[in-house]
Amino acid sequence: MKYCGECGNPVEQRVPQGDNRTRDICTVCEVIHYTNPRIVAGTIPVWKNQVLLCRRAIEPRYGYWTLPAGFMENAESTTEAAIRETWEEAMARVSVQGLYTMISVPHIDQVHLFFRAVLVDGTFGAGPESLETRLFTEADIPWDEISFPTVKRTLELYFEDRKQADYPLHVSDIRRPLKT
Amino acid sequence: MKYCGECGNPVEQRVPQGDNRTRDICTVCEVIHYTNPRIVAGTIPVWKNQVLLCRRAIEPRYGYWTLPAGFMENAESTTEAAIRETWEEAMARVSVQGLYTMISVPHIDQVHLFFRAVLVDGTFGAGPESLETRLFTEADIPWDEISFPTVKRTLELYFEDRKQADYPLHVSDIRRPLKT
Ligand SMILES: [Zn+2]
Ligand SMILES: [Zn+2]
Incomplete structure (x- = not known):
């Protein structure tokens, strides 16, 4: 994933606060995009x-x-x-x-x-x-x-x-x- | 989902060819974005x-x-x-x-x-x-x-x-x- 599905701006890969895994996080609206099996x-x-x-x-x-x-x-x-x-x-x-x-x-x-x-x-x-x-x-x-x-x-x-x-x-x- | 995670352009909701369910499909790159349980x-x-x-x-x-x-x-x-x-x-x-x-x-x-x-x-x-x-x-x-x-x-x-x-x-x- 390269762009946020909610606002269309770029995502970055980092570990959210309180989490321990790298996620796709929107650089603008800050939505965390989880992916699961x-x-x-x-x-x-x-x-x-x-x-x-x-x-x-x-x-x-x-x-x-x-x-x-x-x-x-x-x-x-x-x-x-x-x-x-x-x-x-x-x-x-x-x-x-x-x-x-x-x-x-x-x-x-x-x-x-x-x-x-x-x-x-x-x-x-x-x-x-x-x-x-x-x-x-x-x-x-x-x-x-x-x-x-x-x-x-x-x-x-x-x-x-x-x-x-x-x-x-x-x-x-x-x-x-x-x-x- | 409103925007394509691959290219950042808007998605539309329609049934892809050969499918029978409505999916989020990118209006530009045409990627189909499936969501699953x-x-x-x-x-x-x-x-x-x-x-x-x-x-x-x-x-x-x-x-x-x-x-x-x-x-x-x-x-x-x-x-x-x-x-x-x-x-x-x-x-x-x-x-x-x-x-x-x-x-x-x-x-x-x-x-x-x-x-x-x-x-x-x-x-x-x-x-x-x-x-x-x-x-x-x-x-x-x-x-x-x-x-x-x-x-x-x-x-x-x-x-x-x-x-x-x-x-x-x-x-x-x-x-x-x-x-x-
Ligand atoms: Zn966003
Ligand atoms: Zn696209």
């Missing part, structure tokens, strides 16, 4: 022992496979965001079962939330951000073409937990860009 | 059957009691944010046990995360944002002087679950300002 919400959409994945039609990771997920919007809940993203990217209606992974990604200021979910009627399609969508059995998952480390970790945990049919919440971090 | 992270700090609460030294809700919690910062994890806030507000070192409540508050664009935690050595104090901090037994909790609905709900769930010594994750929403 963003939430990415998505689902693991399941239908008859298969998981629905989307092949990305947008950068980054064009052409790679992902779970449906995207940035949570203002004025919605985490669950609503996950359901909306599943609809927009995979054209699938889901019933959400519970939060499954919460993965902080500090180097990009994001927190990724994946909910377990079941397709309501087994129908799906490709939204504008997807080249195609497809149901995969565990054996067919394209592990070398998964878009993001948080998606890969969530899928790995899911198939591991499925052996016991017990899906506890997994809270973890991914600390740096990982090769996938 | 913020995460508030905190703990339920427990010591010998008692819960540590902080009496707020800042607005909103000056003088009311709260669990230690605050806005998650960039470059940290959710757990780190909860531990940091507990240190800053209650001067208490905690060991985090697990995510306990995730409460979306859509009308103020926030998601509140509370982790169960245990004081490491039983010491605590009042940070700059607290008038005082105190350990409370369940019978002593000042229910009529709790700062925020998410804190009240988290405490209610905690004492209910404590009867069974079983603390599943609770995901819920609070849809409008509630009287406390």
Whole structure:
């Protein structure tokens, strides 16, 4: 940020009084402009022992496979965001079962939330951000073409937990860009 | 937002191509300025059957009691944010046990995360944002002087679950300002 969103004058980077972090502060109106991590919400959409994945039609990771997920919007809940993203990217209606992974990604200021979910009627399609969508059995998952480390970790945990049919919440971090 | 943070020129509110929500878009450089919900992270700090609460030294809700919690910062994890806030507000070192409540508050664009935690050595104090901090037994909790609905709900769930010594994750929403 270079200019103040409130008055349009230049901001400077300094630590406000009583704070301990550098912030963007307006040189004229003195408003402090905070920035905070963003939430990415998505689902693991399941239908008859298969998981629905989307092949990305947008950068980054064009052409790679992902779970449906995207940035949570203002004025919605985490669950609503996950359901909306599943609809927009995979054209699938889901019933959400519970939060499954919460993965902080500090180097990009994001927190990724994946909910377990079941397709309501087994129908799906490709939204504008997807080249195609497809149901995969565990054996067919394209592990070398998964878009993001948080998606890969969530899928790995899911198939591991499925052996016991017990899906506890997994809270973890991914600390740096990982090769996938 | 009235001005573009990148170039300082006025923004306008309109729906970008391919989007379905109104955004702040710069009239000159055309940058789209997204805003997203913020995460508030905190703990339920427990010591010998008692819960540590902080009496707020800042607005909103000056003088009311709260669990230690605050806005998650960039470059940290959710757990780190909860531990940091507990240190800053209650001067208490905690060991985090697990995510306990995730409460979306859509009308103020926030998601509140509370982790169960245990004081490491039983010491605590009042940070700059607290008038005082105190350990409370369940019978002593000042229910009529709790700062925020998410804190009240988290405490209610905690004492209910404590009867069974079983603390599943609770995901819920609070849809409008509630009287406390
Ligand atoms: Zn300004
Ligand atoms: Zn601009």
